[in-house]
Amino acid sequence: QSVLTQPPSASGAPGQRVTISCSGSSSNIGSNAVFWYHHLPGTAPKLLLYSHNQRPSGVPDRFSGSKSGTSASLAISGLQSEDEADYYCVAWDDSLNGYVFGTGTKVSVL
């Protein structure tokens, strides 16, 4: 049950900036922290951002996040070929009593 909506794809040339949106509701993004994960099919998803905009150690500052109301966004600046992957937002939903993932965005580097 994906209740967080993301664009299916995003792309940019090397060095450019891409932004991925994540739209939710008052019961999830509107009242809880948002997390972003990077996923290459066949591998373990990796935490990219937590609590909207905090980076775990080892994640470059090219990745940044923000949240406003019931939406969040992930920005990747200085796009690199290694950034090609699927990106997911996730948040706890107070109405469903469970975590909800975004629909996922496939990032391509042109």
Place this chain on the structure above:
Amino acid sequence: EVQLVESGGALVQPGGSLRLSCAASGFTFNTYWMHWVRQAPGKGLEWVANIKQDGSVKFYVDSVKGRFTISRDNAKNSLYLQMNSLRAEDTAVYYCARALGSGDGFWGQGTLVTVSS
């Protein structure tokens, strides 16, 4: 080194049962919420269930309530998912994940469950 290693995935007939395991190492297992997350072929990630540090609180996605049971054995640093009454739509790679809702999020490589006759 933090590790989560899933096992138990297999081909099972509709209506059958399967028990997944996740062996944790490299961190203090009994201090983290643990989760199962799945990804069906060609689909996105879907959270399945989670369990509190001491096993006293569990939550499930609606589609598996009454069929799946999450559990843990802190003495063995292990997480489990008992899956009963399996359906074709349960076919997915199942991931074990630590602390999904914190800055300590970490996932295993996943184990494939295929439900088919």
